[in-house]
Amino acid sequence: MRAAHFLDPGPSNRLVLSIRSGIAADIDFGLDRLVQVTSVDPDLVRLGEMTGLLDGCLALITDYVDRRRTDRARGVPVLGALVGDDSRDVLRRRAGEAALILRNLAPESRSREPLLASRKLKKAICDVLDEGETGALDIEETTEIRLCLLDVLECVAEHIPLALPGHAIAITAEEEADEERAPPKPEPADSPSVRLFPLLVSLTRTKDRALILAGFRCLSALALNDKSDSVFALLTYEAVPPLPKPHPHPIQTAIELLPLADAELNLAILEFVYQHTLLPSNAALLATRPELLGILRLLCAKFHVGSRVEEVEIDLGVVQSEAKTYRDSHGAVKHPRKPSALVAVKGNLVTRDELAQLVTLQEPARALAWCVLLSLTVHPLP
Numbered sequence: 001m002r003a004a005h006f007l008d009p010g011p012s013n014r015l016v017l018s019i020r021s022g023i024a025a026d027i028d029f030g031l032d033r034l035v036q037v038t039s040v041d042p043d044l045v046r047l048g049e050m051t052g053l054l055d056g057c058l059a060l061i062t063d064y065v066d067r068r069r070t071d072r073a074r075g076v077p078v079l080g081a082l083v084g085d086d087s088r089d090v091l092r093r094r095a096g097e098a099a100l101i102l103r104n105l106a107p108e109s110r111s112r113e114p115l116l117a118s119r120k121l122k123k124a125i126c127d128v129l130d131e132g133e134t135g136a137l138d139i140e141e142t143t144e145i146r147l148c149l150l151d152v153l154e155c156v157a158e159h160i161p162l163a164l165p166g167h168a169i170a171i172t173a174e175e176e177a178d179e180e181r182a183p184p185k186p187e188p189a190d191s192p193s194v195r196l197f198p199l200l201v202s203l204t205r206t207k208d209r210a211l212i213l214a215g216f217r218c219l220s221a222l223a224l225n226d227k228s229d230s231v232f233a234l235l236t237y238e239a240v241p242p243l244p245k246p247h248p249h250p251i252q253t254a255i256e257l258l259p260l261a262d263a264e265l266n267l268a269i270l271e272f273v274y275q276h277t278l279l280p281s282n283a284a285l286l287a288t289r290p291e292l293l294g295i296l297r298l299l300c301a302k303f304h305v306g307s308r309v310e311e312v313e314i315d316l317g318v319v320q321s322e323a324k325t326y327r328d329s330h331g332a333v334k335h336p337r338k339p340s341a342l343v344a345v346k347g348n349l350v351t352r353d354e355l356a357q358l359v360t361l362q363e364p365a366r367a368l369a370w371c372v373l374l375s376l377t378v379h380p381l382p
Helices: 003-007 014-019 024-040 053-074 088-105 109-117 119-132 141-157 172-178 194-201 211-224 226-232 251-259 261-277 280-287 292-301 322-329 353-357 365-378
Strands: none
Touching: 003 014, 014 024, 014 053, 024 053, 024 088, 053 119, 053 141, 088 141, 119 141, 119 172, 172 194, 194 211, 194 292, 211 251, 211 261, 211 280, 211 322, 226 365, 261 280, 280 292, 353 365
């Protein structure tokens, strides 16, 4: 059977049915083929045409998160606590492969709509990020899965609005003018729109460079959505519970990390600072900081990061005028110059005796005496 047959679209696709079968051998078979295909040519696998693929991958990720919670409740912190097909190690591997498949497909434009339409995706991302902060078990287990899902989030973050705890998602002016539209309801505390921002803020304070990079990139992408302005406002962050905040606002972390000589990290931080200061209130608060001069120096010193010198030659065409046309046809007119008085005088302007006298003088007396002699030579007395 040819491998291309496994990529036929529709709900009866062999690979989709395999990862959703619940049979260990079939799950591993489907994941292995999907990882290979999406890594080489992701355009061959389309989420919108393979019904159930997205839900199947998210189900494997959720199974792993649920298993971690169960082991934590039972007090089993060891990675390979149980031996068998349903051990946490096996579930972690399958969840990592499922997250990798989604990560490979997310940059494709045809995958954007299915990813945005899935409510399970945002919840799964929040659950994995939340599980990564739990110290009762090995948090390094979830690093690879978190990075893959953060890459997925970055691809669709611009279209995901965020909300403050106890508040509804902001609406646009057009939506507000619609009288038939029902007023928005406050988002529950467990909504991904509420949970996502604090989880990404905590990522910026980790010791893992890859997670810090992914956290800032996702924050910058989420800030592109105008409905999330209230969430990214520094004034709001410092006023909304819980207080005090477990982590400072990402702008403070960005300023602290800016002096590092890390080009990739600097680019992510500069992008976030740019998005942060697009809000007038954030820009005003940044301008009132006592260390503003030092911050500006750091920012100016980083402007060359990722840049390249480019030389561009431009030929500025001269507009044809009547004067230039006449000059080109008749040639340049040369006007004779009258010889100056200095040129007309033959010989040296001063004699040897006068020169010896001038050498012994100090300035400015020497210059004055020379000028007097020069005037007498050029214009002799009558």
